[in-house]
Amino acid sequence: MKTIINRARAALLKYDIRALAVIADKLKTLGRDIWAWENIGDPIKQGHQAPDWIKQALINVVKKNSNWGYSPTEGLDEAREFIAATERQQGIRLAKQDIVFTSGLGHGINTLYQSLLNGGGRAIHPSPAYPAHSSSESFFAGAAPIFYACRATNNWQPNLNDLEEKIKKHPEIRFILTIFPNNPTSVCYSDEILKGIAALARRYDLGVISDETYIRLLYKNQTQTGLAKIMSAGQPFPLIVMKSTSKDIPWPGGRSGWLEFYNLGQDKNFAELEETIKQNLRVQVGSTTMVQAALPAIYGDPRYQTYLAGFIAKLEKQSRYISALLNTVKGIYCVPGQGAFYLAAVFKDGVLRPGQSLPITNAKAKEYIESLTADPNLPLDKRFAFYLMAAKGIILTPLSSFEGPPGFRVTTLKTDLKETKKVYAEIKSAIEQYLASSIHKI
Known part of the structure; x- marks a missing residue:
């Protein structure tokens, strides 16, 4: 067969959160049990249960025959009107025709960037980045992603000076991406920061993509203003807000997300982008019907807020x-x-060095991991993650996989604190042993 794949472009598709699971599965075939999965943000996999009343809401949806058919491309009217009405109650102007459902937010992300990059425009991403955004956007662009800095020393808040410098340097940028509460860092963005991002969008005639998947999941005494609210206090600009049912019901297996478009009438180019996205989705027919049908019954139930607070x-x-x-x-x-x-x-700077390791008692697992870590270009935090898997049976995601500084991301989804204490006692011990290993090799 003749060449099919553009290898350079395919290499831009990176999603280590799941790619690491492939390595874990290989280790399992070699006899290394993987007993702590700290890498994937799936509440159900970690033991969380949807309450019976939510399951009953779905049963009611399943019993209605029309819900077994296709939904309209843009989504069910009832679900879209419910979302629009919820926003209007908070003083946000949003009409149901400006909401588009997709089969999971990942589907929406792909469709958005495919449509945007058809015209050569780019989006700039926060770093650390969420790879579903950065990888998808760079794949369709055929070029490396563009980042603005968010660093732990500044509570992971966006560096607005760096963002503005990158905007000046890259005239191809059309949208600024924000994610809050953030994945992978779990921090909220202050109103001051969001107002600064809005000011840059206005100054440079840009739009904003605001991924607010986790905006319902705020810790006690924590607040987070949505970008539509921030924008409403000043001159409007093109804004796309992304949300999903995956995390706050939670229902990741339902695969249902949506895009909210603000200020379509203010910008012809933005309206064309929205129409291109809809045309793209029409080719794909429609998104999942049953989740949309259940959405008003779940989010609108008075028991939801009590359940959410407990979660x-x-x-x-x-x-x-x-x-x-x-x-x-x-x-x-x-x-x-x-x-x-x-x-x-x-x-911290300088604590990771080439040659660090953990003892691996399984000879086959040791040989496999050493073959992976022999790569001289392997990021040092990924080397640590590989050794942790093979030595301790624990999988987490290196922060370099999010285009961030050396480190790692973990989830906080376990339902049993005793189990958490057991896992993180092992992680703490492994980190200390790993960092000390280079000392003994000198």
């Missing part, structure tokens, strides 16, 4: 314990979480 309390308890423990490890710094269900820990 968030569990996440916060786990997050507080993990961040406090990680901050006792010499050589590690972890900004406490403010929402969502992740934490990002960074290795």
Whole structure:
């Protein structure tokens, strides 16, 4: 067969969160049990249960025969009107015709960037980045992603000076991407920062893509203003807000997300982008019907807020314990979480070195991991993650996989704090042993 794949372009498709699971599965075939999966943000996999009343809402949807058919390309009218009405109650102007459903937010992300990059425009991403955004956008662009800095030393808040410099340097940028509460860092963005991003969008005639998937998952006494609210206080600009049912019901297997378009009538180019996205989705027919049909019944039920508060309390308890423990490890710094269900820990400068390792008792697993770590271009935090898997049976995601500084991301989704203490006692011990290993080799 003749060449099919553009290898350089295919190499831009990176999603180590799941790629690491492939390595873990290989280790399992070699006899190394992987017993702690700290890499994937799936509440159900970690033992969370949807309450019976939510399951009953879905049963009611399943019983209605029309819900077994296609939904309109843009989504069910009832679901879109419910979302629009919810925003209007908070003083945000949004009409149902400006909402488009997709089969999971990942589908929406892909469709958005495919449509945007058809005209040569680019988006600039926060770093650390969420790879579903950065990888998809760079793949369709056929070029490396463009980043603006967010660093742990500044509570992971966006560096507006760096953002503006990158905008000046890259005239191809059409949109600024924001993600809050952030994945992978779990921090919220202050109103001051969001107002600064809005000011840059206005100054340079740009739009903003605001991924607010986790905006309902805020820890106690934590607030987070949505970007539509920030924008409404000043001159409008093109804005796309992204949300999903995957994390706050949670229902990741339902695969349902949506895009909210603001100020379409203010900009002809933005309206053309929205129409291109809809045309793209029409080719794909429609998104999942049953989740859309259940959405008003779930989010609109008075029991939802009580359930959500309980879910968030569990996440916060786990997050507080993990961040406090990680901050006792010499050589590690972890900004406490403010929402969502992740934490990002960074290795302090100079503590990671080539040649560090952990003892691996399984000879076949050792040989396999050493073959992977022989790559001289392997990021040092990924080397640590590989050794942790093979030596301790624990999988986490290196922060370099999010285009961030050396470190790692973990989830805060366990339902049993005793299990969490067991896992993170092992992680703490492994970090200390790993960092000390280079000393013994001198």
